Amino acid sequence: MNKMESIRPTVPARVSSPTFRVGDVPVYGDAILAPMDGFSDWPFRSLCSALGSAMSYTEFVRAEGITRAFDAMRPRFVYEEAERPVVFQIYGDDPGELLKAALRVQELSPDIIDINLGCPAKTVAHRGAGVGLMRTPLKVARIFRDLSRALDVPVTGKIRLGWEDCRNYTLIARIIEENGGAAIAFHARTKEQGYSGLAEWDAIAEVKAAVRIPVIGNGDVKSPADIDRMKSHTGCEAVMIGRAAVGNPWIFSRLDRTQVTSEMIHQMVSQHLERNVAFYGPHKGLVLFRKHAIQYLKLQHLSRAVRTEILLQATPQDFIDHLEQTYIAVS
Ligand SMILES: Cc1cc2nc3c(=O)[nH]c(=O)nc-3n(C[C@H](O)[C@H](O)[C@H](O)COP(=O)(O)O)c2cc1C
Numbered sequence: 001m002n003k004m005e006s007i008r009p010t011v012p013a014r015v016s017s018p019t020f021r022v023g024d025v026p027v028y029g030d031a032i033l034a035p036m037d038g039f040s041d042w043p044f045r046s047l048c049s050a051l052g053s054a055m056s057y058t059e060f061v062r063a064e065g066i067t068r069a070f071d072a073m074r075p076r077f078v079y080e081e082a083e084r085p086v087v088f089q090i091y092g093d094d095p096g097e098l099l100k101a102a103l104r105v106q107e108l109s110p111d112i113i114d115i116n117l118g119c120p121a122k123t124v125a126h127r128g129a130g131v132g133l134m135r136t137p138l139k140v141a142r143i144f145r146d147l148s149r150a151l152d153v154p155v156t157g158k159i160r161l162g163w164e165d166c167r168n169y170t171l172i173a174r175i176i177e178e179n180g181g182a183a184i185a186f187h188a189r190t191k192e193q194g195y196s197g198l199a200e201w202d203a204i205a206e207v208k209a210a211v212r213i214p215v216i217g218n219g220d221v222k223s224p225a226d227i228d229r230m231k232s233h234t235g236c237e238a239v240m241i242g243r244a245a246v247g248n249p250w251i252f253s254r255l256d257r258t259q260v261t262s263e264m265i266h267q268m269v270s271q272h273l274e275r276n277v278a279f280y281g282p283h284k285g286l287v288l289f290r291k292h293a294i295q296y297l298k299l300q301h302l303s304r305a306v307r308t309e310i311l312l313q314a315t316p317q318d319f320i321d322h323l324e325q326t327y328i329a330v331s
Contacts, residue, residue: 019054020214020237023154023182025085025111027214027238029054031227031252034185034218034242035089035114035158042078043275044292047268048245049083052252054238056083060116062129063092063101070104077108078279085111087156091119093128095143102147102155112153112182115143117172118160120191131191134162134172141179148180158185158218161203164192169203170210177211185216185240195243204234216240224254247295262300269296270320277316286316293319302326 018026033040033048035057040048045056058076065073079086088110092098102113117140119130126132133140140157147155157176162168173184186207188199199219208215217236221227222244230239245251249268250260272292276285290311297307306326313319 022055022085022112022156022214025154025182027054027085030231030238031254032216032238032240033057033245033249033252034187034240035059035087035116036242036246039246039291041076041279041288042080043272043279044246044249046080046083046275047272048249048252051249052254053245053249055085055087055112057087057114058089060089060091060119061101061105063090063094063097066090066101066104067097075279077105077110079110087112087114089114089116089158091116091124091129093132093139095139095146098143099146099150102151106151106153110153112156113147113151114156114158114185115147116158118158118187120160120194125191131160131163134159134168134191135166137168137171137175140172141175144176144179144181148182154182155180156183156185157181158187160187161190161193161200164190167203170206173207173211173215177213181213183214183216183237184211185218186236187218187240189219201230201233204230204236208235214238218242223256224251225256227251227254247292247298265296265300266323269293269323272296273316273319282316286314286319289316289319 018028019030020027029052031053032055033045033053037059040057040059049056056079061073061076077088088105090098090101116130117133119125124130128136144155159169159172176184186204188201188203189197204217214237216238217230217234218240221230221239221241227239241251248257273289276289280288293311310322310326313322
C-alpha cells in the first residue's frame with residue numbers, strides 16, 4: 001500500500017449525485033479548502049483533496065505574472081487528476097490582462113477559473129485588485145462578461161463584504177451572476193477586518209437569497225459542526241475552510257480534532273513532508289513545511305522544548321527521525 005492509499009479510507013464515501021454544479025462542473029461534497037497563498041500549494045491541496053475537500057483552489061497568481069513570466073508561475077498550477085474539480089485563481093485590476101492570463105492558464109486544463117475580489121493586502125487592494133475590485137462594479141461586470149464569453153470553462157468570483165464605507169456584497173454578487181459568473185465564494189469579512197473579528201454569516205444568507213448560482217460560504221468555520229451550522233444558517237451550497245484546515249486536514253473527513261490520533265498525525269506529517277520534498281526539493285521543502293508542522297504538532301501533547309527541537313532539524317530525514325524518536329518516547 002502506498003502512502004496516499006493509506007489515507008484514503010478516511011475519505012467520506014462519494015455520493016452518487018453531485019452536491020451542486022458550477023456551470024456544468026459537478027461538485028461532490030460541501031467542504032472545500034480555501035485558497036491560501038503560501039499554504040494551499042500542491043502538497044497540501046492534494047492531501048486535503050484525498051481527505052474529502054470537494055474542490056481544489058490554487059493559491060492566487062497575479063495576471064501580469066502569467067502573461068509576462070508564465071514559466072515561473074507554472075508550479076502554482078500543478079495538480080493531479082484526483083483533485084478535480086481544480087480551480088485556478090488569478091487576480092489583477094486590468095480586464096484585458098485578466099482575460100489574457102485566463103486564456104493562457106486555461107491551456108493547463110483546469111475545471112474552473114476564479115477571480116480574486118477579496119485580497120485585502122495594501123499592495124493588492126490599494127492598486128484596484130483583490131477587494132479593490134469591489135469598489136469598481138463596472139469593471140467587475142466587464143471582467144466577468146469578457147471572461148465568461150471567451151473561456152471554455154466556468155468563471156467564478158471570491159468576494160468579501162466589501163469595504164467599511166462600501167459594503168456592496170449583494171450588488172457585486174448580482175453583477176457576477178448577471179455577467180456570466182457561475183458561482184460565488186464569499187468570505188464574510190470587510191477589507192478592514194482582514195482576517196480577524198467575526199464573519200457575518202447573515203450576509204452570506206443575504207447573498208444566497210439574492211442569486212441563483214451556487215454560494216460557497218467562508219469565515220469562522222473551525223470544526224465539522226461549524227460546517228453544518230453555516231450551511232443551515234445561510235443555505236449556502238458549500239463551506240470553504242482556510243486557517244482551521246492548516247495542521248488539521250482531517251476536518252474534510254468531518255473528524256473533530258479530538259478524533260485525530262497520534263498515529264494519524266505521525267503518518268500525515270511524513271506524507272506531507274515527503275510531498276513537499278518531492279515538489280520543492282529537500283531544503284526548500286523542509287523550510288516551507290515548518291509552518292505546517294507547527295500546526296500539526298499543536299495537536300499533540302508535546303512540551304514546547306520538544307516541539308522546538310523537532311522543528312529545528314536541518315534535513316527532512318533528521319526531522320522524521322527526530323519525530324519518530326519522540327513518538328517512541330511518548331507512546
Ligand atoms: C495566509 C493566507 C493566505 C490567503 N491567500 C488567499 C488567496 O491566495 N486567495 C484567496 O482568495 N484568499 C486567500 N486567503 C483568504 C482565505 O481564502 C479565506 O477567505 C480566509 O482565510 C477566511 O477563511 P478562514 O476564516 O476559514 O481562514 C488567504 C488567507 C490566509 C490566512
